[in-house]
Amino acid sequence: MLLDLVDHKESINRLLARYGVKFGIYKNNVFHEQLFPFDPIPRVITRKEFDYLNRGLSQRVRALNCFLADVYSERKIVKDGVIPADFIYSSKGYLPQCEGITPPKKIYSHISGIDLVQGRDGDWYILEDNLRIPSGASYPMIARDLTRQAAPEAFTRRHVLDNRNYASMLRQTMDYVNTGGINVVLTPGRYNAAFFEHSYLAERSGAVLCMPQDLAVEDNKLYYRSYEGRKMQVGAVYRRISDEYLDPLCFLPESLIGVPGLMNVYASGNVAVINAPGNGVADDKGIYYFVPHMIRYYLGEEAILKNAPTYLAFYEKDRSFILEHLNRLVVKDVSEAGGYGVVFGSNLSAGELQKLADAIRTEPRRFIAQEVIDFVDLMIVDGNEQVPRKADLRAFVLAGEETQVWPSGLTRFSRNPDSFVVNSSQGGGFKDTWVLSH
């Protein structure tokens, strides 16, 4: 099955190059732009399996949105002892500046990128939640379009749900929370790693791609300014700039890529910011442990999708377990992202294990440890042969009038046979994700 696509690898990659499907990476402080390696063999998910994932992921994002609303207002979940206050207030993602702010339609995480893997037992496990500015949806979206051009016959016999509706889902999500005005995609600029995505999503969703200097705050409203002096009100900002750089009057004063005064406009309900500032507290690797508890607490339901078995070094009992089994666990530094700060105990020397153990003892809040999930390999084309490689799935959940999962996703794979790390910044490639209509 799907072998017919293998023959089209070159033509599809040629089309991807034509349309500039690239990502940026900094090596030794020098920016390099490179093509994102694409593998033509898609991950295939049956409709039944997708329906299950849809229920589980929607449930998770609904609970996370409830958590964000709670944690920046009444903090009932802390008062009721479900999550220790330490885990919230010591999180780098918790922003006191967001306390008391209610975003339009009370949605905090409009676009959530949830990373999952499928274990060899067939079960899906959530690896992490990305609720700040998850990227990646544009790649399978354009890859599908180009694969259909290069290999139309591959789709005639199979019943694959069209994933090219992501831009219209995004548009609906922006329109739903728009407070009156145009939609813009705010990018820090050409030298951002995900710039292709910013520009492509703007084009496809009909939003205006803008740089910070295109925007200005006046009378507590946000405007897009024209070169001849006109201005147009902005109702929704899909920002692809990190919280700390978003507004120099509120966060880092040295930020040159923010919009001064934006947070005031947002706090006054005069513009929607997608995703809401402050979401980092909910996708903190330490908070991940508590998501099933949140689901129970806010929704009165049991989590449909499982977390990977996780231990918090913060808890003494868990810490002892971690230190005892360090050589078989994967340890994650909660302050890192992009596949960095992830250490497999089995790869460490005795000295390195000791150093890691010391760090865990010294700063327990900084680390979580997880059992290594033996997740399924997917076949990729490597030269003239097909070889198995580790792959995860980033599913995109969009919360607007309703919370729904995009029927596709970014499947990332490791090109290194011995690695579990799939991030593009570390040499990984991507696949399309097909959801069958039956």
Place this chain on the structure above:
Amino acid sequence: MGIISLERADHLYWIGRYTERVFTTLVTFFDFYDQMIDMDLNAYQDYCKMVSIPDIYGDSGTFSKRYLFDKYDPNSVYSNLERAYDNAIVIRDEISSYTLAYIQLALDHLQAASGSAAPHYDLQQVIDDLHAFWGCVDDRVDDEEARNIMKCGKYLERLDLYIRLGYPDRDIERGYSKFVNRLDKVHLKYHENCRRKLDEIVGSGSVKERKDEAVAAVWNFF
């Protein structure tokens, strides 16, 4: 959407300038290249003087390679095409992925031609890509003002090169007419004295006699 930011107007204008610089440079380069095959090996020196770039090349063979393909030579065709790409990529949503793709293709074809023993033949593909690019601009860039700003850049660059390279008066008049036609449809601020000067020089057919004044008026136009 009918509103163009200052930053975006700047990118639109410079896409026009850089794509036209590459296009006209390539077309003109072929004339000089033809001379350098077996007639005048030093013809490139005149070319450098005409377009006011330093002669860092030393001989015609080096010139043919570096001026076309050297990414570290800021005056090379490759560098100018890269600048066109840099300006285009940040306004993908305005010009569309289809249009942007022709600049990417031109870059790819230029790079692929770098080892060629017959650049005239291989670089025709780059010229074709740029023709397709402008066709795509007319077809895919919905905002009329955006198209006009791009064409302001395109025709001002053309005018500049035509004047410097000694093109016939008729070509210069036609280029200038196209430029002012677009200029009057946009809201770009410019120096009116430069326009008056160009009206006078081009209108009187005295570009060759007053070349330096004409070049300066173009240089200072915006």
